[in-house]
Amino acid sequence: MSTAAAAGGTTSVYDERPWLERYDRGQPHDIHPTFTDALQMFRAAVERSPDSDAVRYFDGRITYRELDEATDAFASALLADGFTRGERVGLFLQNIPQFVIALVGTWKAGGIAVLINPMNRERELELLLTDSGATVLVCLQSLHTDIAASVLPRTSVRTVVTTSELDFQSSDDPRAFASSVRRECPGTTDLLELLDHHRGCHPQAIGFATGDTAFLTYTSGTTGPPKGAMNTHGNVVFGSHVFRQWCDLDADDVVLGVAPLFHITGLIGHLTLAQLLGAPLVLLHRFEPALAIETIRSQRPTFTVGSVTVFIALMNCPEADREALSSLTKIWSGGAPIPPAVVTAFASTFGHYIHNIYGLTETTSATHAVPLSGSAPVDEASGALSVGPPVFNTVVRILDEQGRELPPGEIGEIVTSGPQVVPGYWNKPEESARALPGGRLHTGDVGYMDADGWFYIVDRKKDQINAAGYKVWPREVEDVLYEHDAVREAAVVGVRDPYRGETVKAFVSLRPGTEVSEDELIEFCRRRMAAYKYPRVIEFMAEIPKTASGKVLRRLLRDGTAS
Structure with a gap:
């Protein structure tokens, strides 16, 4: 099937x-x-x-x-x-x-x-x-x-x-x-x-x-x-x-x-x-x-x-x-x-x-x-x-x-x-x-x-995050971030971590006229996700880097070259 x-x-x-x-x-x-x-x-x-x-x-x-x-x-x-x-x-x-x-x-x-x-x-x-x-x-x-x-x-x-x-x-x-x-x-x-x-x-x-x-x-x-x-x-x-x-x-x-x-x-x-x-x-x-x-x-x-x-x-x-x-x-x-x-x-x-x-x-x-x-x-x-x-x-x-x-x-x-x-x-x-x-x-x-023939995209194979042996798909974390009223755009990547191997980092741009702190957003996600999934670090950006077709350029976020 x-x-x-x-x-x-x-x-x-x-x-x-x-x-x-x-x-x-x-x-x-x-x-x-x-x-x-x-x-x-x-x-x-x-x-x-x-x-x-x-x-x-x-x-x-x-x-x-x-x-x-x-x-x-x-x-x-x-x-x-x-x-x-x-x-x-x-x-x-x-x-x-x-x-x-x-x-x-x-x-x-x-x-x-x-x-x-x-x-x-x-x-x-x-x-x-x-x-x-x-x-x-x-x-x-x-x-x-x-x-x-x-x-x-x-x-x-x-x-x-x-x-x-x-x-x-x-x-x-x-x-x-x-x-x-x-x-x-x-x-x-x-x-x-x-x-x-x-x-x-x-x-x-x-x-x-x-x-x-x-x-x-x-x-x-x-x-x-x-x-x-x-x-x-x-x-x-x-x-x-x-x-x-x-x-x-x-x-x-x-x-x-x-x-x-x-x-x-x-x-x-x-x-x-x-x-x-x-x-x-x-x-x-x-x-x-x-x-x-x-x-x-x-x-x-x-x-x-x-x-x-x-x-x-x-x-x-x-x-x-x-x-x-x-x-x-x-x-x-x-x-x-x-x-x-x-x-x-x-x-x-x-x-x-x-x-x-x-x-x-x-x-x-x-x-x-x-x-x-x-x-x-x-x-x-x-x-x-x-x-x-x-x-x-x-x-x-x-x-x-x-x-x-x-x-x-x-x-x-x-x-x-x-x-x-x-x-x-x-x-x-x-x-x-x-x-x-x-x-x-x-x-x-x-x-x-699913059993009714509907298809779901989890993520790109190469974008999966391995946090202390647990598999995290960036899209799932992004979907939770989008539930916050202040979040305009979000992108999640795995970054090196000396203890967990990789940890979850989120890049976020905010809606005009809104404010939210890094700690507040992390807590927002922590209450809605398994402990290994929620982002440990959040960086705010004016714009998330994307291709002209709208795909997030995660490699720029991962290697720190996004401006």
Whole structure:
């Protein structure tokens, strides 16, 4: 019973649940009969709704017809410059329309996009460009001036296209662009000039097989050097359909892009999903709570998916009220554990339930999700909020250290197989074979399945704390800390201790206008946890260090390099 697959896997544990009745129970669910690649999804949206908004960016609008023309021009420019099928294009951008143009335009030229975190510095950028062998880089003017220019001579990049976040909207909102200025970037081509020069050009139509790589998404590097997951066109199509059907979305929905587009959640749960639906994608450049609330109030988005830190920030924003977020009725959160206390508080504040969702870069987003009409159970023993059952066509096993399947309730490593799982890592056959033996992804996440088929993530295997022989999972301690009214964010790690080997240390940021002492918080936890679990040390920080996708950078906390 530790194998589970909703509507079409090897168990039937979900067959009687009403939220799965719309699927063919007992049979694999054929969710992409029409599309073999992501480019087909985009072209279908253009054909269905050419004059509908594809992208909304503050007061700017780009229709599907205009986006089709712009991506044709981008692809034509690449091809005129000698670009050949299978070459890689690096995207070093924030959540702006140019990201969408460059991604789809790369596909139209037969290329593979390389998604690069705009927070990366010189060493990290050079590593990704070198590893991917990218020959083209599209980047913000500021990132070219400050980061890329010094790196590019040591890479295979031969063409650089620069752009400004100030483009594609008519009035620069000072809150979104307080530090933005246009910059000269010698030796590069301006994107607007490139599009204008090739306007009206139409590259020869191409197609992809489902196994062709659509983009390389690099793992966050929280436990080691980043690896380029080869997300295929088949992975992308499947992942996009999962969101559409599991979250009950259609062309009347409006997608709010709060997750970074370079991250797998933003790529699938925002960008390609919107194109599958033929719906508008609302972009914010970078997430800023007050501006996001104003945008939600004016654009009336209905759906979003993002890290829990986004929703914590909205909840703590003075501009937030129930009416402002009234349209946002379909909310999912993934990328980092969701404390049950946050879900309860958000629902109390705004009237909307945050549905849990779980997946990885290597699974092209979701493998598990709480259905729209359901709510996640909380395990009484651990306090963990369920990430939901597996989505359709997905098989998930819980394995012990020897690779044996475990029964419900037993904790082990989560191992996943399905149409969303990548074939491997770019140019890393040994690591691919180790992480994906037989096409099954060994996630490195520890969890279990209950008797009803709901899955729970306990923590990362490498984050477990061994305190005097007792095993402590950071998430359980964090969930207790979140119950305190003064705690805004919390992260727990193990640190060296001469007596216990390791001891539990918590890093905490407080809500504005609140105060609590270290001793008070320690006592708060001591009254609610076993003696070996509660934190012995608490350090207060203004902000907990996180990746752009919202994952806590525990290694920085453990080694004392967090600032």
